[in-house]
Amino acid sequence: MIATGTPAPDFTLPDSEGRMVSLSSFRGKKVLLVFYPGDDTPVCTAQLCDYRNNVSEFTRRGIEVLGLSADSSESHKSFAGRHQLPFTLLSDSEKEVATAYGAIGFLGMSQRAYVLIDEEGTVQLAYSDFLPITYQPMKDLLLKIDEA
Template sequence: MTMPEAGTPAPPFTLPDQDGRPVSLADFAGKWVVLYFYPKDDTPGCTREACNFRDNYGALQAKGAVVLGVSGDSSASHRKFADKYGLPFPLLADTDNAVARAYGAWGTKKMYGKEYEGLIRSTVIIDPEGKVAKTWPKVKPDAHGDEVLAWLEANAT
């Protein structure tokens, strides 16, 4: 599965957030959207990544960007995760992984020598016109929010 190419329209979606409210890509027309896919709520790498986005959230907002986290966890799981770490942005429940698949964030993974299908930690930035602007097919969780902010500072006008 490959991620969408820069310059192509971002696949539309509507998913429930941590409060069960529907969130659509169309809700953010005219804004930069940081759509980050992560494997599982409240696991070490995903927590470090979410907290790094949280710590950069004010600066990301100042660049006109919204942050949306996406995993296959339920809205209830997302609510606990967001509350535990004070995450100020929506976490979307992609329980059938359809949005992850549409964005190329689903595929073969390896752990302990075993191959399995799963959500791949990756990020897509969508421009204010709804086109894919930048993709990170593989993400190191510790400073990814910093990396995204640096890209937006250099590219978002």
């Protein structure tokens, strides 16, 4: 994973509507990048729905959430709509962003990982789950965020 204290690499990716979204457009806000293996998989769905159910905790901390996987914008649109996800999903189809952040697993898939970036664009926290069959529960994620 990318080291804490380092500048977060900028990127521009399409969202679920095909609009291009750049990390730099969030300068002045905290951003949580949530890397996940794929839409509509059991663990990813549980993870993102857990974050959806607790989105007020991110809002209270002034954190914008961006979900990233290699799935297409169309897949993200369907997935977000079906599960009423209130945050932006970005299509990293070439896995360039996952690679830049060190979030590629041994099978070439995006790991289940997250990176907290501060208002100035510096990495404050980086974490990845070794096994893609589990995810960091919201309460544990918030503890790590609050400690960062």
